[in-house]
Amino acid sequence: MGTSQDSNAPVGTLAIELLGAMAYGELSAFGRLSADSRHAPTLRDRAMLGKIAVGAYGNFAMISDHLAGLGVDPEDAMLPFQQSFDHFHERTRPGDWYESVMKAYVIDTVSADFYRTVAGFLDARTQVVVHQVASADHATEALRILLRKALADDPRLSSRLALWARRLVGEALTQAQRVGLEHPWLGPVLKAGGEAREAVGRLTADLAAGHGQRMSGLGLAP
Template sequence: MSTSLDDNARVQRLSSELLGAMAYGELSAFGRLSFDSRYAPTLHDRAVLAKIAVGAYGNFAMISSRLSEMGLDAEEAMLPFQRSFDHFHERTRPADWFESVMKAYVIDTVSSDFYRMVASFLDAGTQLFVQKVASADQATEVLRILLRRALADDPRLSSRLALWGRRLVGEALTQAQRVGMEHPDLGPLLKAGGDARAAVRALTAELAERHGRRMSGLGLTA
């Protein structure tokens, strides 16, 4: 009985940490995308990025409601992640519109992969919720289209955006490692009683592989 209770408490703690990270990630995305939309070369592009920002805020509101249903305060759930997330974004400020779109695409896809991988070790209800919020959606495809169009219009962007993409994913994977080590329950392989560092390494290796396939799809070197 006590083991079952301990397991339930652990799953509850992991769910709250995962949703706290997701909530702050979406809130950060809203602010970042709203600001970066001002770099857009056309009003249409500006409106497109602003719409994606609104979608990020909608996700934040949905996650906050979920946390409330769990009897948790959204702000308290987000606070443990605020500092590291903010530092990440300070280190990866885009220089122009093209870098803004690449950053939005990389962060959106890598973070979604991370959240879905962790959620696979949680209860079915949480898995479905995370899949709904973090699955590839219209915003992901819009960002991909913007990148393809930019690369087609100016092939000279390829080397610069490939380099920027490598830097972004390197920083993102470092961030995932940091989150995994600072919040051990978010290292999903630990469920099997494995070593924390090995679990995080395996997790980031899979994230890197998936990112590489997406960059190849854009014609860029990961």
């Protein structure tokens, strides 16, 4: 794991960029999950997705409080990421409930892997916040349970959701590359003795490998 000495980037600047991306991601997740819950096949499923949405808002509030403690307006930190994140979600609109759940699971897990990697370059207090948000928690497990239940109830979903997951992770990795390369500190800080583009390429390969393991755990081809 890296330290702040591994990069020329000011730790505060890097922390603000990462926290801004995370805050907007959690705020977006809250809105998406709240809307998607209306299409749940059962009230139990609707309540579960609603609970996950509330958790996402709680994460957003925690990150916002940490940014405010750094003397940063959370909106200012989020704005540089709004357009690219919104475009990503426009490109990956789910077709039904099952695709919504798969999207939530893929984005939750791939994003968490990305955030944990960058967190190694941050100050200790910010690392705590990042790991609280990016830890494998009840939300990740709840989404996994919803997917396993759906696949068990209707095995015909397997091929469709496997294809959808491949599309999602491809888009998510492209988004991670774009974020890493376009923002002043997130790309260069990932250097490991090489160019930022190469480092981001290695990171996305690791993210893809983690995703493949999770899909195999669901019984889907990665």
